[in-house]
Amino acid sequence: MAKFSPYENNGGTCVAVAGDGYCVVAADTRLSVGYSILTRDHSKICQLADKCILASSGFQGDIKALQKNLAAKELVYEHNHNKKMSCPAMAQLLSNTLYYKRFFPYYTFNVLGGLDSQGKGCVFTYDAVGSYERTGYSAQGTGAKLITPVLDNKLKSPNPLILPARDAVTPLSESEAVDLVKDVFASATERDIYTGDKLEIVVINSSGIHREYIELRKD
Amino acid sequence: MASDTGASYGSTLRYKSVERIKAVGKHSLIGASGEFSDFQEILRYLDELTLSDHMWDDGNSLGPKEIHSYLTRVMYNRRNKFDPLWNSLVLGGVKKGPKGEEKYLGMVSMIGTHFEENHIATGFGNHLAIPILRAEWREDMTFEEAVKLVEKCLLVLLYRDRSSINKFQIAKITTEGATIYPPYSLKTYWGFSHFENPAQGAVGSW
Numbered sequence: 222m223a224k225f226s227p228y229e230n231n232g233g234t235c236v237a238v239a240g241d242g243y244c245v246v247a248a249d250t251r252l253s254v255g256y257s258i259l260t261r262d263h264s265k266i267c268q269l270a271d272k273c274i275l276a277s278s279g280f281q282g283d284i285k286a287l288q289k290n291l292a293a294k295e296l297v298y299e300h301n302h303n304k305k306m307s308c309p310a311m312a313q314l315l316s317n318t319l320y321y322k323r324f325f326p327y328y329t330f331n332v333l334g335g336l337d338s339q340g341k342g343c344v345f346t347y348d349a350v351g352s353y354e355r356t357g358y359s360a361q362g363t364g365a366k367l368i369t370p371v372l373d374n375k376l377k378s379p380n381p382l383i384l385p386a387r388d389a390v391t392p393l394s395e396s397e398a399v400d401l402v403k404d405v406f407a408s409a410t411e412r413d414i415y416t417g418d419k420l421e422i423v424v425i426n427s428s429g430i431h432r433e434y435i436e437l438r439k440d
Numbered sequence: 441m442a443s444d445t446g447a448s449y450g451s452t453l454r455y456k457s458v459e460r461i462k463a464v465g466k467h468s469l470i471g472a473s474g475e476f477s478d479f480q481e482i483l484r485y486l487d488e489l490t491l492s493d494h495m496w497d498d499g500n501s502l503g504p505k506e507i508h509s510y511l512t513r514v515m516y517n518r519r520n521k522f523d524p525l526w527n528s529l530v531l532g533g534v535k536k537g538p539k540g541e542e543k544y545l546g547m548v549s550m551i552g553t554h555f556e557e558n559h560i561a562t563g564f565g566n567h568l569a570i571p572i573l574r575a576e577w578r579e580d581m582t583f584e585e586a587v588k589l590v591e592k593c594l595l596v597l598l599y600r601d602r603s604s605i606n607k608f609q610i611a612k613i614t615t616e617g618a619t620i621y622p623p624y625s626l627k628t629y630w631g632f633s634h635f636e637n638p639a640q641g642a643v644g645s646w
Contacts, residue, residue, distance in 0.1 A: 227519050227551060252555055257566050259547075260555045282516050282552030325520075 228280050228328045229254055232415025233265055234364030235276035236405065237334035238376065238398045239342030239357050239390045243426040246334035247402045248276040249364075249410070249437060251418040261418035261439065268430065269295050273308040273335035274423050275315070278362030279349070280328035287327045290318060308335035312345040312353060319351030326350050330361035335425055342390050342425075357389040364409030364416040371405050395424060403435060410437045441471050441532050441613075442590045444598075445623050446605035453605065461611040463618035465490045468504040468533030469611050470511075473562040474550065475526035482525060485514060504533025504544040508554065516552030524550045528562035533613050541615055561593070564601040569593035583612065595626050 232253040237246045248265040251258060266276045267288040275291065277284040294314060295306050306314070312333055319327055326349045333345040346359035358376045360368040376391045391398060399422060410417040417437045424431045447455040460479070461471040464486050472479040489510060493502050502510075508531040518524050532545040546556040559573035572593050581589070587610060597604050606628065611620040 225522070225524065227522065227524075229551060229553065231553060252553075254549075254553065257570075259553075259566075260557045262557075263555050280551075281554070282512075282519065282549075285512070285552070285554070286516060 228283075230279060230328070230363070230415075231259075231281040231284075232363045233278040234360065234362035234368065234406070234409055234413065234416045235265060235278050235330070235332045236360045236368060236372075236402055237274075237276065237332045237344040237346075237358065238372070238393075238402060239334065239344040240393060240395060240398055241341060241390055242336075243395045243398070243424060244274075244334040244336060244342035244344065245395070245398050245402055245422060245424050246274045246276050246332065247406065247420060247422040248278065248362075249406060249416050249418060249420055250434075251416065252281060253415050256414075258418075264421055266421055266423055267292070268423075269311055270305045270308070270335075272425055273306065273311045273333065274425060274430075275311075275331060275333050276361075277329045277331045279330045283327040283329050287318065287329050287331075291315060294318070307338050308333065308343050308345075309337055309355075311335075312343075312355070315345070315347065316351040316353045319347060319349065323350050330365070332359050332361050336427075340427060355389075357391055360405075362416075364406075364413040367409045367412055368405045371408065372401075375401055395426065399424065399433075406437060441469050441530060441611045442587075442594055442608055443471055443473070444594070444604050445607045445609055446603070447476050448603050453603075456605060456607065457623065459609065459620070461609060461620060463611075463613070463620065464507055464533075465493070465502050466617065467501065467535040467613070467615075468507050468531060469613045469618055470507070471530040471532075471562075471611070472527045474528055478525040478527050482511070482514070482527065482529070486511075503535035503537075503542075504531055504546075505535075507531055507533070508544070508546045508548065508556075511548050512552055512554040515548050515550060515554075519551040526550050530560050530562060532560075534615050536615060564597060564604075565593065568596050568600055572596065591626060595628070598626065598628065 233249050235248040250262050252260045252263040269275050269291055298306050331347040337343045344359050345353050345355050347353045358372050378389050406420045418439055420435050420437050422433045441461050443460040445457050447458040464470050529548045534543045547560045548554045559577050561569040576589055594608055606625045607623050609623050
């Protein structure tokens with residue numbers, strides 16, 4: 222007798238890369254359940270504030286609830302503080318929101334990307350219960366294990382303990398970072414059955430937000 | 441939207457004339473598979489919703505997008521309480537919006553997974569019907585062409601899904617309103633030579 226499970230993994234991969242003055246957030250648009258594809262055109266990306274984008278993979282019911290929850294809290298913040306939430310502030314809020322459900326977690330693997338108050342790119346990476354870290358780049362989701370080693374090779378910054386302190390964000394230009402993201406997704410699509418169909422890339426920089434879509438393998 | 445009119449109870453075909461597609465408000469249709477009593481409960485929730493909406497008397501009415509959003513929340517919240525409504529819901533409709541007639545089709549599962557697509561199927565339909573719809577659906581189909589396409593899917597399901605029966609209902613929703621057509625059957629063909637003498641060539645003594 223099968224027991225009711227409140228969770229399912231709808232698959233997908235999210236990646237974010239921070240640069241000096243820009244941030245690239247990308248996610249595929251495939252929604253799966255088991256061995257079936259439900260739809261090839263479902264966005265995992267949500268704009269929470271001016272300079273703050275959330276990409277989530279995992280259980281889509283929880284993703285939607287989490288994104289709605291955060292969007293509502295951001296609105297309350299705006300009403301109270303008369304300004305939009307900054308990316309680092311949203312980062313802390315996301316962590317607290319996830320930990321609030323520590324004993325019935327949101328099955329979501331999140332990557333938050335945007336510009337901090339100084340206009341520099343920032344990426345925050347999370348586990349399902351809210352443990353988080355600010356990094357220069359991150360991948361989460363079913364294709365993360367395939368993508369992270371490649372990003373490490375291209376983007377990994379030197380040990381944070383050495384002196385003088387070196388920047389965590391990549392010295393790559395915006396277009397080079399976007400090309401890298403396209404490449405890693407093409408690679409992950411080859412071997413991860415849950416990643417593919419279409420890639421949604423969102424770039425935030427000082428002039429605003431720019432969205433682009435590229436096709437991925439549909440098998 | 442189309443469904444068969446059977447409702448099983450385990451391996452027993454308990455009810456043979458069940459209407460699994462209903463109109464909701466002026467702009468939407470809801471179809472369900474799974475636990476029929478939970479579908480009836482959902483129809484009660486939707487009745488309350490559409491009644492309150494009507495009582496506002498403000499010239500607005502709930503469209504398919506809104507109903508889909510409401511149902512997603514209902515299903516997700518029941519899942520959160522570990523007491524799910526055991527259904528797969530299909531929500532379709534047409535409503536006049538600022539950009540003209542906006543058509544909508546979406547699905548909600550029993551744990552709150554939801555999405556919007558040009559073609560939706562539940563249960564075995566995901567495996568047998570969706571491949572046909574993905575290959576042959578076009579944006580500019582007429583109603584008659586769409587019915588033919590849907591009947592092609594229903595026929596495949598009739599042949600290959602043990603729980604389906606040969607009695608179907610088609611429902612249509614347009615800006616003029618909802619029409620649920622009376623039930624009818626599809627013509628099936630069983631005259632294959634292999635079925636004439638099924639034991640011929642079989643290995644074994646029986």
